Amino acid sequence: MTTVSRRAFLRSSGVGVGLGLLGGCAPAMKGDFAPKAGPRVVVIGGGWGGATAAKYVRLGDPGIEVILLEPNKQFISCPLSNLVLSGVRSIDSLTFGYGGLRSHGVRILHEAATAIEPDTKRVRVGEGYLQYDRLIVSPGIEFQTEQIDGLAAAGDQVLHAWKAGPQTVELARRLQAIPDGGVFVLTVPPIAYRCPPGPYERTCQIAWYLKHNKPRSKLIVLDANQNIVSKPGLFRAAWKDYPNIDYRASSKVVKVDPSTREVTTEFGDRVKYDVVNVIPPQRAGTIAVQADLVGADKRWCQVDHVTYESVKHKAIHVIGDSTIGIPVPKSGTVANAMGKICANAVVHLIGGQQPPPMPPVNVCYSWVSDKEAMAVINAYRIEGGKVVQIEQKLTPGQSQAFGQNALGWFHSIRNDILG
């Protein structure tokens, strides 16, 4: 448990300089370490959804105080991180600071929320707490490691690399160290999981790397699902360039054993590997589960389609990958859209106004080589208070032009989130 001091909060949130507090000897604060002076929104999680929401609450009403709780000091993008595995991009090129949010007046505390108290409208942080008028919860996903025998015990011997960061860099290193002729095994979890096309983009990037650097090696993809989950036709077309891919549908992995370098499927098939990447089954971030925001499935959070307010607790909104029930994928674009729409709804609700119904959007670009990408595009409307899809469209294939558009999207959305 950490004890957050008023001094530490003022320092890390970027306020307090000049007030003579930084040089003082303020004791460690318990209780309400940042008393509320006006309307306040607390945001849990500074990823694609939470960082966007924090910024857009301030844009919508600068009179609302916004405190963002995010343990990490830097934002590392999951989108494009599969290109770190293939060596096409560096992790540094996907790493950004939170300075832009501070310039909008968002107070950032690099601490984890440890509990939510809906009845008293408090978020616990270490031994202290923060009061809120509205809470936006954007905790991303957590892994259900217990669903694969041996995974928890394996520790860092078996990587997920499904939250961009040190694991991404380490998996890239292991891929690059694989002997020519070695076998890379990638496992795909059952839906629902973060980034539906992500495992198949990763398949392309690993296969691209092996084709050009370890031509005698192969990639075995063990997919828990009955078919490729997203853009199946486009991915199958792309994979024609990669005869080193051995794709096996309906092959749910239930066991991993680093000592024998072997995974086992639910049908008892054993597959040997030189390097393994297990993307585990997933659920909403732990804080959402602990705060009883998840539904009967104990995995995901149902929300109102217009305000993103939890169906279980008033004044608590949930956005991003933790949500379910809205016909959208768990993508970065959707999390960004939810962040904006939810922020606007929260500003209206705090102001005593009816929030306007606003649908999200989605685009998922997938990189199939070092330069070529393709995409799925979804547009929605609100009908009877629910999100419904207007249309889904695929790019006609893969191309370098779509790759350029993918980079354009990344640049623009990053600025929309953090700029």
Add this chain to the structure above:
Amino acid sequence: MTNRGRTLVGLAGLALILAVAAPASPGPKDPGYAKAFSCSACHGWDGASRTDTVPVLAGMPAWYLKKAIQDYAAGKRPASEMEPYAKMVLQLGVDDVANYFAKQPKPAPLPVDPAAVERGRAAAAPCAVCHGATGKGDPAKGVPDLTGQPAGYLKNQMLLFKADKRSAGDPTLSAIKALMKGIPDAQYADLAAYFSSQR
């Protein structure tokens, strides 16, 4: 007056000039504010794209953004990445969205190669007949403003016109497309750089 004092007065004056020069930016009360959320993931926060291939919506005349949305939705501008969103914007209310972006301040042009700008300037005479010497266009004649748009976007659009893949078969554009066929592909990058550099 001290140097510091003079500097402060100077800065205050500059701030006043900037405040006067900047167009009034619509805020959260604008009916297009939330509807424009749909666009910013690709076109940038408030439409101020800083990306070579994605057009700037900030400051775009409302009539042209509305026409573009209608053309994308109808398939006259075939683009898988735009067609669903164009249909969505029509349902949300294209006038609100177009008016919102029209009121946003146009960002400074992205940097382009000065040599390409000069080559483009020298080759721009055929374009100037309709678009004007600097590419400001003519709303009365339905001629769009090219200035300040990213060069990559302008080049791609010109090549689509040349190949008759944009507004295909439109008789009002046939003479222009015939003219464009005579311009080598490489020269479009220069023309794009020139118009992109203009304000």
